[in-house]
Amino acid sequence: MNLFRRGFPFVLGRTGLYALVVLVGAVVLAPFLWLVISSISYRVDLTSVPLKFLPSSVNLENYSQIFLGSQTSSINADLAIGLFNSFVIAASVTVFCLMAGSFAAYVFSRLKFRGQNVVFSLILITQYLPLIVLIIPLYIVMARIGMLNSLPALIVADAAFVLPLIIWLMRGFFESVPRDLEEMARIDGSSRFGTFFRIILPLSTPGLAASGIFAFIIAWNEFFSALILSSTLKSKTISVLISEFSSKVGIDYVAMASAGVVASLPPVILALIFQKYIVQGLTAGAVKG
């Protein structure tokens, strides 16, 4: 085992191993690092040929305009609204999915009713559906009931896309809570609701955290539904606003880069801090997603 583990790149030896690891790290980090560097450069430096890879002075204008507000740049003022919208959507989706998802997961883990497997399979199969097939009628319905360009429309749509995964994840976590604890509590006279809130949920805290982080990241990163369902600033997410940079002529590269970095911060920070949960969630979600 040791031999195998230590010497995986068996032809290369230790130096080769470290060289490969550094290469992997560089490939992962370099593109994003360049976005970060671009975001704090001045346009003059970025557009000079030959390019200066490190800016001669640091430019934090865009960041301060996004976060502290600005009268001069309408782009950055819009981005602040987009960030707010994205946050409201992602947070609402997370809260709803955790509540509805843990109830549903409890049903599939602990209760029995006729047709259970059919309902469960139907819920899981929705994960394989391409968004585009759903968004066309959704668009028509939302237009008819006047919900286009509203945050609730995006919250409901994203919640539906995320919820099946959360139900699946939570069910997995509930399954690992030993049943004898509940049975003992039930014998002592605790109701089903009592055991759910006092035993199952507390023992599944890591599962709730993992599912919540997942829901937040997926909802925050969701682009397509927001692109189709919102065309006014009132409900545009940060992703939609950034996508508009890419089709403008004479782009402000520095503003685009800083918007990209700002939009990445919440999911990247969450993923880095809670990477253990992410891997757990990915594994559980992939194995039978």
Next chain:
Amino acid sequence: MTKKLDLLDSQGALAFVLLLPSVIVIFGVLLFPMLSSLALSFTDLKMTKPGSGQFIGFDNFVAALVNPLFWASLGRTGIFTVATVLFEMTLGLAVALLLNAKFKGRAFVRGLIILPWALPYVVNGVMWKWIFDANYGVLNAILSQLGLIQEYQIWLGDPSSAMAIVIAANIWKETPVAILLLLAALQAMPKDMIEAASIDGANRWKIFTKIVLPFLKPMIVTLIVIKVIWALKEFDLIYIITKGGPASGTNLFSYYIYQNTFQYLNFGYGAALAYILTILALLMSFGYMKAMKGDQL
């Protein structure tokens, strides 16, 4: 009073109450639109044409099947799918094995791997578009300062190099999922399996092909299926980096559906196209579920 208790105590009723919020949202936002899309796909609904929306049978499906643009976009999706899945699986396996070895800073590098996964799709697109920018892109700068190119190239100006760039951007973003999942599977591998084999004198290549690969097989199959479905659905990158161009060179199937529906406002035809994509994705997942049942995962 007793009646109420009975009702609550019967599991079916409780299940119904607890499932209600999920079922309303999932079936309302997913299954109802599915059926509604199906109905739409048999109509000639055009947002620009008042009075449209008549039932026209299979005309939209026939129109798609005789349309060379449909087949071209499907073909490009095939190339995109095969290329991304092949690269991501090979790279994913290689890097997972690499990171399974013991070395200093292993936890740090594993942590980094999650970065591309967490990045919003739109930011990933904008980032690569900026790197490959014809006038100020960092790739042009590096290559020309190394003397590898004489003048700045318009990387996104040519259909096949644009396709290569979209594929590369997808590989960078999606390979980490393969790495992390294969790494997790490798760590769940019983150590004595390998110890027994090495005592028996098996060399490392043999251990890899005869023990490690078969052990990873279920995860590899799972990953391939998920990745094929994701690749079939790829839209965001295309929308951000190329808008399907140049010369439709990167007009993948999802983007083709989007164009027909939301740009040409041809909702009936778009719904039929979306259904064809759905059927492809569902076929993949059914085949997969069947294979997994046989494999007792």
